[in-house]
Each structure stands twice: as structure tokens, then as C-alpha cells.
Amino acid sequence: MRTILIWLPLALFLAFIGLFAAGLFQPDDHIINSKLVGQPLPAFVLPAAASDRPALASTQLATGKPRLLNIFASWCVPCAAEAPQLEALRAAGADIDAIAIRDARADVDAFLARYGNPYARIGLDARSSVQIALGSSGVPETFIIDGRGRIAYQHIGDIRADDVPMILDRLKATR
Amino acid sequence: MIAETGLAALWLAAALALLQLFLAFFGLKGGKPELLPAVRPVAIAQGLLTAVAFALLITLFLRSDMSVLLVATNSHSMKPWLYKFAGTWGNHEGSMLLWVAVMGMAGATVALFERALRRDTHMATLGAQAAISLGFYAFLLFSSNPFARIDPPPPDGQGLNPLLQDPGLAFHPPTLYLGYVGLSVAFSFAVGALLTRAVDAAFARAMRPWVLAAWILLTLGITAGSYWAYYELGWGGWWFWDPVENASLMPWLAATALLHSVTVLATRDGLRAWTVMLAVVAFSMSMVGTFLVRSGILTSVHAFAVDPERGSFILVLLAIYIGGALALFGWRIRTVREGAPFDLVSRETWLVINNLLLSVILGVVLIGTLYPLMTEAFGHKVSVGAPYFDRIAGPLALALMVALAAGPLTRWRRDSARAVARRLLVPAVALVIAALMLAFAPVRMGTLPWLGLVLAIAVGIASLAPLWKRRLLRTPLFTYGMVIAHLGCAVSLAGMACDSAFTVEKLVAARPGDTIRTAGWTLRFVQILPIAGDNWTALQADMQASRNGGAPVTIHPQSRFFAAPPTTTTEAALLTRWNGQLYVVLGEEVEGNRWQMRIWWKPFVTLIWLGGILIALGGALALVGRERRGWLIKWRARRATEA
Known part of the structure; x- marks a missing residue:
């Protein structure tokens, strides 16, 4: 019998042991990266959600420069908690657009008056159809859209103060 | 005291395993053959001690001794005794003790009854068995002690996972x-x-x-x-x-x-x-x-x-x-000589x-099971589901069925291809007829289930073929064993194919008083009532099921709530008929006294498990047949030398 054939089982077994050990000692992370990363934004055209900001269409997000797209709603408490972080991102030079989910213009106006308005454009997604197309399951969520209109990152849940540098780094890294 | 005795028995057994390993090693390799006669008694004692330790753990569970940590975390005084008993191995430590006990007793059996093996091989085998046991003793004693105490003892235990209470x-x-x-x-x-x-x-x-x-x-x-x-x-x-x-x-x-x-x-x-x-x-x-x-x-x-x-x-x-x-x-396989040669056409x-x-x-199966682990090592997360296994293992299993049909009909060492083909003629004709009949049958089925069913019929006939033209009373028991086990494979395959081809599923939201019709069954949803069991309460539906206008049978799908630990399980109602099973699951209340129900009619699904039982039965017959034959040969040899 050939030597290589005799030792092959042991070699295969050692490879499996290595794999098991790696799996066992790898820190357990339950973060699942969005399948939408790298995909182009779904096409949409939304009416304006607020009185003093223009409406939003998907084509307006492909401007050659990466932008943030924030999904929020005036009825959402974590969105209010997130507002200072969005202000900080805006102050650091990030361009932010938004989609308001299942909302009414008067409520959005009141929300922005109270918590600040870092947004360039705000679209109204009255029936969550764009939200579903984006693969977003709740509010708030924030996407980084690259210059060609593709999704570079999906942040699920509110942006905390210690997430801000990470988001800025990712935004800088996106082209 | 019981727990401490159990732990002591376990330590002693571990020490004996170590002794057994040393005795075998120095007896065979250290030039001290006078040590070898001690190996077998030590192996037997080790087996007995593990059995004692396991019996003591069972006693602790049956007595609901909550001062033992394992009992407190896995049992409950309200549990029916069967589950207290089964709870002994329904957890990590207990199941590892069961493992060690079975291993010890198996070693004792090898020591007691093995006579055919060369003596040095027998001793080396017992040495190897002791070496494996030692690892598991270490595991049990150092990281999963089943006899650990808890102080102060809790008033009652946390219960056993209700899914396991069956x-x-x-x-x-x-x-x-x-x-x-x-x-x-x-x-x-x-x-x-x-x-x-x-x-x-x-x-x-x-x-x-x-x-x-x-x-x-x-x-x-x-x-x-x-x-x-x-x-x-x-x-x-x-x-x-x-x-x-x-x-x-x-x-x-x-x-x-x-x-x-x-x-x-x-x-x-x-x-x-x-x-x-x-x-x-x-x-x-x-x-x-x-x-x-x-x-x-x-x-x-x-x-x-x-x-x-x-x-x-x-x-x-x-x-x-x-x-x-x-x-x-x-290292050693080169010293193994080539075995006897055989022809291309041979069993x-x-x-x-x-x-x-x-x-x-x-x-x-190994790659599919470990694939998520492999990709995770490279930073991707995937899961491998049934489609992969079905599509790859399915056709391979069908090919295996062909070998299963032909193997027993081919002679050892050498045979002629023509003779094998002649013996396979009847199954092959059955295959063609079944294929044509199913292809033109008025039911739509996928390729794989179709192929599975056709093969199941042909292989079922082929598996019985070794008995043709033989005197049935003089056929050895182990031949019957093989025939039955192979038939079991065909029966099981038929069940799998029927289940995937003919199952009818219906999902409804029904009110008490409604009548549901599906796959020839009429189900009348009579009422829904709360009932109480030993350590659970349930919502139970009363339904009357009748097939094609026959006499109605009452069935009771349940949704069960267990208090300790708090869990809900569904108890499907199964109605078994010779040609299939009706399977009813009671879901949640949707709105206004409407209940979700999932109803399946699964033709011939029970064949899957019947086949499994036949396979095991065939194995048992082969085991008994071989052992009996061994005893008979020995007995005749002894009588011949005495005469």
C-alpha cells in the first residue's frame, strides 16, 4: 500500500481536530451580517415626510459620495435617543438622508423640532414597503450607501455614542 | 451517604482501569507474562463497580435527593417515577456516567466470554479498552462529577426539559x-x-x-x-x-x-x-x-x-x-498481509x-454537518439544510439499494455475470412494471420519490430472493437475518418515498363546530377544553375524524404547558391506519375562538419505522444465528474429542 494512503486518514483527522479546536476557542459572536451589503439599493421614490425638507428617491443617494440613510419614525422612542448621535455624525461631516416609517407630516415636524434635524432629505414610507425592500425589520436602522448607490453597511438598532467613531470610520472607508 | 459511595465506586473503578492497563502493558511488552492472568478479574471488577455507581445515581434520582446538585437541577419531586428514572441520563453528567458504566460492563463481558481470540490479542484488547475508559473516568471525575452535593439543598428541583418527558x-x-x-x-x-x-x-x-x-x-x-x-x-x-x-x-x-x-x-x-x-x-x-x-x-x-x-x-x-x-x-498496517483475492464478479x-x-x-453527511464550522473559520456564516443532504445523499442511497439487491444473489469469490443476471431477472421485471405503473399513475410525484418507490418494490422482491429454491427449515438463521434486514431497508425506503410523494397538508383556522375536509378525511371540531395531567395542564381539542364516511374516531390534539421549567409543547394527535397516518397539531388561538390547526394525511409513513424495526430484527436474528452456530460447532468438537 502506498505510504501516502496509509497516513492520509491521520492527516485528515488532524485537520478536523484543528478545525474543531478553532471553532471551540473562537469567541462566540452572534452578529449576522446583512445579505444586502454590496447590493444596490432597491429603487424607490418617496414623497416628502417633513414640511421643510425635500422628498427622497433612491437615485438621489448615488451622488458619488458615501451617505448615511437613517430609517426612523416619530413614534419610535429609541429614535429620539439616537438623535444626538446623528447630530454628532452630521457635525463630523456626514451627509444623512432619512426615511420616516408609517408617519404623518405633522408628527415628523414636531419630532424634528424637538430632537433636531440632521437630515438633507426625508422620504415618507407610509406602508413600510421600502423598509421591507431594504431588509430592515425595525426602527431605527442606519445604512451606509456608497457613491454608486450600493449598500455598504447596515446598522441594526439605535446608534450609541460609542458607535459614532465606528460609523465615521466605515463612512470614510467607503467610496 | 449514597452519593459518597457512588463517587468512591467511581474512583475505585478508575484506579482498576489504570491497573488493568499496566497489567496488560507489562504483561505483553514488559516481559512479565505472569501479570496477564490478573487482567481479566480486574476488568470484571471494574465493570461491576461502574454498574454499582450507576445504580446508586438511579437511586438518588428515584428518591429525589435534592441535596445532590444533579438531581436538584434536573429533577422535580412532582415528576412521574418513570421520568425520575429516565432523568438519570437526561443530563450531561448522568449520561456520561451511563457511558462509562456501559463501557465498563462491556469490558467485563469481553473479559468473561471472549474465548476465540488469541490470548495476547485478547489481553491487548482489554488493555486498549482500559485506556479508553481511563479518559472517560478522568472526564467524569474532573469535570462532570454526577455526585456533587449542594448545600443548603433547595426545597425542590428545577425539573426536566418537557420535550424529554416522553x-x-x-x-x-x-x-x-x-x-x-x-x-x-x-x-x-x-x-x-x-x-x-x-x-x-x-x-x-x-x-x-x-x-x-x-x-x-x-x-x-x-x-x-x-x-x-x-x-x-x-x-x-x-x-x-x-x-x-x-x-x-x-x-x-x-x-x-x-x-x-x-x-x-x-x-x-x-x-x-x-x-x-x-x-x-x-x-x-x-x-x-x-x-x-x-x-x-x-x-x-x-x-x-x-x-x-x-x-x-x-x-x-x-x-x-x-x-x-x-x-x-x-505504523503497523504494513505488517498486515494482503487478504485473499477475489474476482470482479463476486459477492x-x-x-x-x-x-x-x-x-x-x-x-x-460529515461535510454537511461540519460545513458551517469550516466556513465560520474563514469568517462566513452559513447553514446547510435538508436540500443539500437530500440531493446528494438521496441518489447515493438509491445506488446503495441496487448493491443491496444484487450482493446476496452473487456467490463468494467468483461467479458468472450471466448467472447473476438470471437471478436478478424477476426483481428487474418488477422494477420495469412498477416504474411504468407509477409513471402513468394519476398522481404527480417528484423524480426522487418515484425512483425511490420503484426501487423499494424491486429491492423488496430481490431481498427475498436468497430464500427461493432453498429448504426453508434448513436455511441458517443468519441468512434469515440478512433477508429481513434487507427487506427492512426496502420497506423503510418505500415509507420515505410515499411520505414525500403523497402527503397532503392543510392549514386551517377553525371554530368549534366547524367541519374540515381533506384527503378523504372529514374532521369535526367539537370543542376545546382545558385538562390537567401529572405535571402539566393542557388545552385539548376534541375532534371526530372519519375517512370516506366511516365510523368517526375521537382524537385529541393538545397544546401542553409545563410548570417546571415553564414550557409549552404540542402533542400531536396521531391516528394510525394500515395505509397511513392522520397527524393533527393544535396551534394557537388566532382571534374570536378560532384555532390554528395543521392537518396532514401521510400515506404509508409508518413503513419508515417499521422498516427500521425490521432492520434491527434482522440484525438480532443474525447475531443469535451466528452465536448459536459457534456454540454448536464447539459442542460437536468437544463431543468428538470425548468419544
């Missing part, structure tokens, strides 16, 4: 464990034979009953587990390709291959190296299975006791034993095909 499941894990441990004996035999250069037909005949017994138990365990998942999880499926299910399937596949190759070695002295390799692989798969279940390295619906520290312990044991055995294989060839196909299926 009579079928009470005996499913021990059956599988017995099978796994039986494979450890085959492994020890292989190591002993390699060490003493005794890989031959006599070694194969000594190992075969252990492989056969382990394989029977694995078959029963998998069949029971599949039926449990079918009726308890309420999903209507009978196999989910879940990592834990695969963990029990993989040793079975390896054991099935080993069972066939060991027969070639015992009868024809062929496939020597391959048989040794399979014996190592079969036990490796048992340990890999235990590792996967216990470490929580893969996500599974069955991951009951997950602990990475214990996982690393099993991983170390796996590396030592299997790595050591494979290294020994590489040996079919058995080689059987072994290759089983090995490939094993590889497919």
Missing part, C-alpha cells in the same frame, strides 16, 4: 449510548489486533458480534429518535438533518459498512486493512457525535447540555484516542461497492 425518549439515549460503546469495543479489538499483529479471520469472527450488537442498538436508537422527533416536535417531519441527528447517523453508516466488511474478513479473509480502518472510523464517529452534541459547537435544536469546557475535554480525548489509533494504523465486489457508497454518504 416514554419513547426515556429509552432512546441509552440505546444509542449502548451502540456507541459497543463500537468502542470494536475499536479496542482493532487496536489489540494491530498491536499483536493478528488481523485475520479469527479476529474478525471475534469482533463481529460486538459490531452487530452495536449496530442493532444504533438502528433501534435512530428509529426511536426519528419517531420521537416526528410526533413530539409537531412539525410532521421524520428527519431534519440536524447536527445531533447526523451525529447518530454517522456512526450508524460507519457501523453498517464495518458490519459488511467484517463479514468479508471473517468469511473470505479479505479487506483486512480496510476493516481495521472502519473499526477506528466507526468509534471516531461516535466520539465526534458526542463531541458535537456536548460542546455546543454547532447550533442545534437538540443542544441540551452545552459547555465549551467539556467540549475541549472531549476534543482532547478524541485527539489522543483516534489520533493514536490512526498513527498505530499507519466481495458488491460488498466493496456497499462500503464505498456508505463511506461516501458518511463523508457527505
Whole structure:
């Protein structure tokens, strides 16, 4: 019998042991990266959600420069908690657009008056159809859209103060 | 006191295992053959002590001694006694003690009853068995002590996972464990034979009953587990390709291959190296299975006791034993002479095909099970689902059925292709007729179920063919065993094919008083009532089911709530008829007294498990037949020398 054939089982077994050990000692992370990363934004055209900001269409997000797209709603408490972080991102030079989910213009106006308005454009997604197309399951969520209109990152849940540098780094890294 | 005695018995057994290893080693290699006569008594004492330790743990569970940590975390004084009893092994520590106890008692049996093996091989086998046991003793004593106390004792225990509170499941894990441990004996035999250069037909005949017994138990365990998942999880499926299910399937596949190759070695002295390799692989798969279940390295619906520290312990044991055995294989296998040659057209060839196909299926299942782990090592997360396994393992299993039909109809060593073809004529005609009838039948079915059903019919006939033209009373019992086991494969395949081809599913939201019609059944939803059981309460639907206007039968699907620990389970109502099973699951209340219900009519689904039982029965007949024949030969030889 050939030597290589005799030792092959042991070699295969050692490879499996290595794999098991790696799996066992790898820190357990339950973060699942969005399948939408790298995909182009779904096409949409939304009416304006607020009185003093223009409406939003998907084509307006492909401007050659990466932008943030924030999904929020005036009825959402974590969105209010997130507002200072969005202000900080805006102050650091990030361009932010938004989609308001299942909302009414008067409520959005009141929300922005109270918590600040870092947004360039705000679209109204009255029936969550764009939200579903984006693969977003709740509010708030924030996407980084690259210059060609593709999704570079999906942040699920509110942006905390210690997430801000990470988001800025990712935004800088996106082209 | 009971717990302390149990722990002492366990330590003593571990010390004896160490002694057994030393006695065997110095007796064989250290030039002190006078030590060897002590090996067998030590092995027997070790087996008895493990049995005592396990019996004491059962006593603690039956007495609901809450001062023992394991009882407090896994039992409850309100539980019915059967589940207190079964709760002994329904947890990590208890199941590992069961493992060790079975291993100790198996070692004692090898010491007591094995007579056919060469003496040095026998001693080396017992030494190897002691070495494996030592690792598991260390595991038990250092990281999973089942007898640890808790102070102060809690007023009552936390209960057993309600999914496990089921009579079928009470005996499913021990059956599988017995099978796994039986494979450890085959492994020890292989190591002993390699060490003493005794890989031959006599070694194969000594190992075969252990492989056969382990394989029977694995078959029963998998069949029971599949039926449990079918009726308890309420999903209507009978196999989910879940990592834990695969963990029990993989040793079975390896054991099935080993069972066939060991027969070639015992009868024809062929496939020597391959048989040794399979014996190592079969036990490796048992340990890999235990590792996967216990470490929580893969996500599974069955991951009951997950602990990475214990996982690393099993991983170390796996590396030592299997790595050591494979290294020994590489080092020693050159000393094993080539076995007897055989012609291309011979039963040996079919058995080689059987072994290759089983090995490939094993590889497919192993890769599918571990694939998520492999990709995770490279930073991707994926899960491998049923489509992969069905599409790849399915056709391979069908090819295996062809070998199963043809193998027993071919002679050992050499045969003529024409004679084999003649013997296969009737099954082949049945195949064509069945294929045509099913192709033009007024039901739509997929290619794989169609092929499965056609093959099941043809293989079922072919599996009976070895009995044709034989005097049935003079046919040896083990031939009947083979025929029945092979028929069981065909029966099981027919059940699987019918289930995937003909199942009718209906999902409704019904009010009491409504009538539901599906697949020839009429179900009248009478009422919904709360009822109370031993340690649960339930909402139970009363339904009257009748088929094609026959007399109605009352069935009771339930949704059960357990208080300790708080959990809801569904108890599907099953109505078994000769031609299938009605399967009704009560779901949630949707709105205004409307209840979700899922109703399946599954034609011939019970054949799946009936086939499994037939396979195990065939194995049992073969085991009894072989052993009886061995005794008879010995008895006649003794009488001849006396006369």
C-alpha cells in the first residue's frame, strides 16, 4: 500500500481536530451580517415626510459620495435617543438622508423640532414597503450607501455614542 | 451517604482501569507474562463497580435527593417515577456516567466470554479498552462529577426539559449510548489486533458480534429518535438533518459498512486493512457525535447540555484516542498481509461497492454537518439544510439499494455475470412494471420519490430472493437475518418515498363546530377544553375524524404547558391506519375562538419505522444465528474429542 494512503486518514483527522479546536476557542459572536451589503439599493421614490425638507428617491443617494440613510419614525422612542448621535455624525461631516416609517407630516415636524434635524432629505414610507425592500425589520436602522448607490453597511438598532467613531470610520472607508 | 459511595465506586473503578492497563502493558511488552492472568478479574471488577455507581445515581434520582446538585437541577419531586428514572441520563453528567458504566460492563463481558481470540490479542484488547475508559473516568471525575452535593439543598428541583418527558425518549439515549460503546469495543479489538499483529479471520469472527450488537442498538436508537422527533416536535417531519441527528447517523453508516466488511474478513479473509480502518472510523464517529452534541459547537435544536469546557475535554480525548489509533494504523498496517483475492464478479465486489457508497454518504453527511464550522473559520456564516443532504445523499442511497439487491444473489469469490443476471431477472421485471405503473399513475410525484418507490418494490422482491429454491427449515438463521434486514431497508425506503410523494397538508383556522375536509378525511371540531395531567395542564381539542364516511374516531390534539421549567409543547394527535397516518397539531388561538390547526394525511409513513424495526430484527436474528452456530460447532468438537 502506498505510504501516502496509509497516513492520509491521520492527516485528515488532524485537520478536523484543528478545525474543531478553532471553532471551540473562537469567541462566540452572534452578529449576522446583512445579505444586502454590496447590493444596490432597491429603487424607490418617496414623497416628502417633513414640511421643510425635500422628498427622497433612491437615485438621489448615488451622488458619488458615501451617505448615511437613517430609517426612523416619530413614534419610535429609541429614535429620539439616537438623535444626538446623528447630530454628532452630521457635525463630523456626514451627509444623512432619512426615511420616516408609517408617519404623518405633522408628527415628523414636531419630532424634528424637538430632537433636531440632521437630515438633507426625508422620504415618507407610509406602508413600510421600502423598509421591507431594504431588509430592515425595525426602527431605527442606519445604512451606509456608497457613491454608486450600493449598500455598504447596515446598522441594526439605535446608534450609541460609542458607535459614532465606528460609523465615521466605515463612512470614510467607503467610496 | 449514597452519593459518597457512588463517587468512591467511581474512583475505585478508575484506579482498576489504570491497573488493568499496566497489567496488560507489562504483561505483553514488559516481559512479565505472569501479570496477564490478573487482567481479566480486574476488568470484571471494574465493570461491576461502574454498574454499582450507576445504580446508586438511579437511586438518588428515584428518591429525589435534592441535596445532590444533579438531581436538584434536573429533577422535580412532582415528576412521574418513570421520568425520575429516565432523568438519570437526561443530563450531561448522568449520561456520561451511563457511558462509562456501559463501557465498563462491556469490558467485563469481553473479559468473561471472549474465548476465540488469541490470548495476547485478547489481553491487548482489554488493555486498549482500559485506556479508553481511563479518559472517560478522568472526564467524569474532573469535570462532570454526577455526585456533587449542594448545600443548603433547595426545597425542590428545577425539573426536566418537557420535550424529554416522553416514554419513547426515556429509552432512546441509552440505546444509542449502548451502540456507541459497543463500537468502542470494536475499536479496542482493532487496536489489540494491530498491536499483536493478528488481523485475520479469527479476529474478525471475534469482533463481529460486538459490531452487530452495536449496530442493532444504533438502528433501534435512530428509529426511536426519528419517531420521537416526528410526533413530539409537531412539525410532521421524520428527519431534519440536524447536527445531533447526523451525529447518530454517522456512526450508524460507519457501523453498517464495518458490519459488511467484517463479514468479508471473517468469511473470505479479505479487506483486512480496510476493516481495521472502519473499526477506528466507526468509534471516531461516535466520539465526534458526542463531541458535537456536548460542546455546543454547532447550533442545534437538540443542544441540551452545552459547555465549551467539556467540549475541549472531549476534543482532547478524541485527539489522543483516534489520533493514536490512526498513527498505530499507519505504523503497523504494513505488517498486515494482503487478504485473499477475489474476482470482479463476486459477492466481495458488491460488498466493496456497499462500503464505498456508505463511506461516501458518511463523508457527505460529515461535510454537511461540519460545513458551517469550516466556513465560520474563514469568517462566513452559513447553514446547510435538508436540500443539500437530500440531493446528494438521496441518489447515493438509491445506488446503495441496487448493491443491496444484487450482493446476496452473487456467490463468494467468483461467479458468472450471466448467472447473476438470471437471478436478478424477476426483481428487474418488477422494477420495469412498477416504474411504468407509477409513471402513468394519476398522481404527480417528484423524480426522487418515484425512483425511490420503484426501487423499494424491486429491492423488496430481490431481498427475498436468497430464500427461493432453498429448504426453508434448513436455511441458517443468519441468512434469515440478512433477508429481513434487507427487506427492512426496502420497506423503510418505500415509507420515505410515499411520505414525500403523497402527503397532503392543510392549514386551517377553525371554530368549534366547524367541519374540515381533506384527503378523504372529514374532521369535526367539537370543542376545546382545558385538562390537567401529572405535571402539566393542557388545552385539548376534541375532534371526530372519519375517512370516506366511516365510523368517526375521537382524537385529541393538545397544546401542553409545563410548570417546571415553564414550557409549552404540542402533542400531536396521531391516528394510525394500515395505509397511513392522520397527524393533527393544535396551534394557537388566532382571534374570536378560532384555532390554528395543521392537518396532514401521510400515506404509508409508518413503513419508515417499521422498516427500521425490521432492520434491527434482522440484525438480532443474525447475531443469535451466528452465536448459536459457534456454540454448536464447539459442542460437536468437544463431543468428538470425548468419544
